[in-house]
Amino acid sequence: MAYQKLTTRAENYSQWYNELVVKADLAEQSAVRGCMVIKPYGYAIWERMQAELDRMFKETGHQNAYFPLLIPKSFLCREAEHVEGFAKECAVVTHYRLKNDPAGKGVIVDPDAKLEEELIVRPTSETIIWSTYKNWISSYRDLPILCNQWANVMRWEMRTRLFLRTAEFLWQEGHTAHATREEALEEATRMLNVYADFAERFMAIPVIKGVKSANERFAGAIETFCIEALMQDGKALQAGTSHFLGQNFAKAFDVTFLNKENKQEYVWATSWGVSTRLMGALIMTHSDDDGLVLPPHLAPYQVVIVPIFKKPEQLQEILSKLDPVIAQLKQMGIRIKLDTNDQQTPGWKFAEYELKGVPVRLAMGARDMENGTIEVFRRDTNTKETLPLEGIAEHIQALLENIQQTIFQKALDRRTAYTRTVDTYEEFKEEIKKGGFLLCHWDGTPETEEKIKAETKATIRCIPFDGDKTPGKCMVTGKPSAQRVVFAIAY
């Protein structure tokens, strides 16, 4: 069976992405509007992300817990801004029973089983968690509480795209409770740094750390910190957020504690999350027209081995050479797949593993057997070389690290090239069409931000923590600006 090529990125970036997600067996649309099926290969990548993040959360003192899927409608209304942001497009459970249709056709909702109060499928869990924390906290001795939950959440999105925006998605949400403002702020910053570290070291995606403008803040937060990544098409993607919630949810759910001075005080809060959206970021940062390019640190298989044989005896001969290499690679903790299937041609397999982004492919045929060599293909550069079998395991171990660094550097170089300083609004309107991050002065008002968004679709991705802090004048209004901020058109 011949391999059908992907639409190229140049032809249609959006279609390239949609095709790639499906053809590489990552995910597909389900029968339920806006909800995806995450297929085994896609889920295996997500599991690796989960494992690393979970380890990092635990190393920073967090524990996992689990809170209910359904939230009473009234809970969402307790925090005024939160309800505006979250209680609108959501799945509402109104009944708890079906019954046989008296007309004899299947089942219908039983009108007698109407809930007194509707329940909402969680769009995020601040409200149900703070209603619980109220019972866990009475004294400063009960603080901090450092909980995380791995869960599914639901937001009734009208326009959905696999991984990037789906009605149901998987995520983790950390929810912490603290005795002081400083400690909560420190926690929110710590977790932002964990996310940035994870994005750069595991996903090989360079990110800008910063704080959101008021317009882009999480509904109910005092400050939202974020990491922003740049995709190959020049659009930005928010890859993780960490919120300093102040005492907003403590006040909404009346959660107080007796502090060391023996006074009642409201508890300070943070929340932070990343989701299966990261899969979209991963795909769009590294992949090419041949398919996925996966960073070795997250690839389900880091190395695929394809023996090239015609007869079973040949396979056995090749395997006798490969077995010690395989053993050594496994010993090194390298995840490998050996493909001895005789139903597909080597060419078909090569295309398949390129599509699936396996970082390194080893192939061995009759000539390699004679010469004591092996063919080594690296997916990030699509290049191959024939190397002596001797010492190959060590070579591959180093090669995997090299690929990890190379794709990070490539993404970083692209971002650098795509990041420009712009000083006038006229220039901005031209430059933003080319994509990328634009560093500009802004007067700090929501009005100016909204005007820019309305006229150019660009939003302030963040007010960056690092980089140039020189004050200047807003490119739109000429009013004073404390520092340049990052504009982009975003996913």
Add this chain to the structure above:
Amino acid sequence: MAYQKLTTRAENYSQWYNELVVKADLAEQSAVRGCMVIKPYGYAIWERMQAELDRMFKETGHQNAYFPLLIPKSFLCREAEHVEGFAKECAVVTHYRLKNDPAGKGVIVDPDAKLEEELIVRPTSETIIWSTYKNWISSYRDLPILCNQWANVMRWEMRTRLFLRTAEFLWQEGHTAHATREEALEEATRMLNVYADFAERFMAIPVIKGVKSANERFAGAIETFCIEALMQDGKALQAGTSHFLGQNFAKAFDVTFLNKENKQEYVWATSWGVSTRLMGALIMTHSDDDGLVLPPHLAPYQVVIVPIFKKPEQLQEILSKLDPVIAQLKQMGIRIKLDTNDQQTPGWKFAEYELKGVPVRLAMGARDMENGTIEVFRRDTNTKETLPLEGIAEHIQALLENIQQTIFQKALDRRTAYTRTVDTYEEFKEEIKKGGFLLCHWDGTPETEEKIKAETKATIRCIPFDGDKTPGKCMVTGKPSAQRVVFAIAY
């Protein structure tokens, strides 16, 4: 603060369980009827179960995936028995939007946002998964499909108990597709054996493997295999099920494949699952009036170390002795907690860790320092001894295995004592009141089974695979019986 004792098992077993779950910080009721919050300590035990099961699933060739939370109502109706079993007491999503109450009080369901077809929060996922498999399968080359999913599910239970029966619970559900009847049956059996192995080796719970009678079968299955455990109060608990689904779901969702003989055939299916209900089984099998008793293989902390000190200098001295022991224990892969908190007394800590079921407690005070000894307490027998510090790590490593075996043996001995052969219905009616497993002859009819249940509350837990296969006569009707079956009153 003084420690409040649990209600004893003898006083009120049910209350003992409820108190223990809450006091040991495993779980609690949430603000949502029938839905629990799994607290960090409880979740840590569940995570260990997940990790071991997940490893076992992967070792038997399975991959994880994720399917939608919400299922179209019509899907549930496709399989006639399935809808009878599952489509009744469930959470029904009817709307997808809330709006501000025109009366100004919070938010109300937007009547304009009514779904054309209601969506059900999954009670189990056969239907949504088989609607997906239809697109994945066309030839025998696409088979088998061996997927598992870790997910939350919901069944609107009227009477709930933490872990044992909650509206929302966490579980894993395996769903496999096969080319032949034999292969599917083999898979269903394989996974039952995985469950039994997990229950016995990790949970230290002896289980009986067998097949369910028609009355107790999963709605939509041809055969339901199960593992049955016996709790301390003599009641049975179904700890896991594995279903041979035949071609029922393939027919319902029209999933066919081209077999090797080039003929279209319906696909054969299995599904299998265990849930957070296992937490209930774990608690009720081993725990005592002082609190939890955890098997070392699943305990979040296997060893807690409590230095006994008055001044910080004393703590430092003790730690200087303990540090090499701690390093060695960690090296051995033993999970330890060092508790140097000076806000609580050693006595309080001892009671706390007994309540939480930590398998081994080490304590070291001034006298131990002088004598080069350490106090070793084992939770399963509530006994302690003072041992030389020298060689203590090796001792503890062996002790943990010993505890694991000891609590399994204790549970097995209890089950053996609780399992009786009964030949007449009069005797049965007396014996069943005492609890335990009763091995009896039954004529194989649902009518007899229902009569027994109505009159005694006892159900057939399973027709066991192992043990006595001698035919006999039904204790109720005197009709022929192929072998003894296992009766009990069950959770």
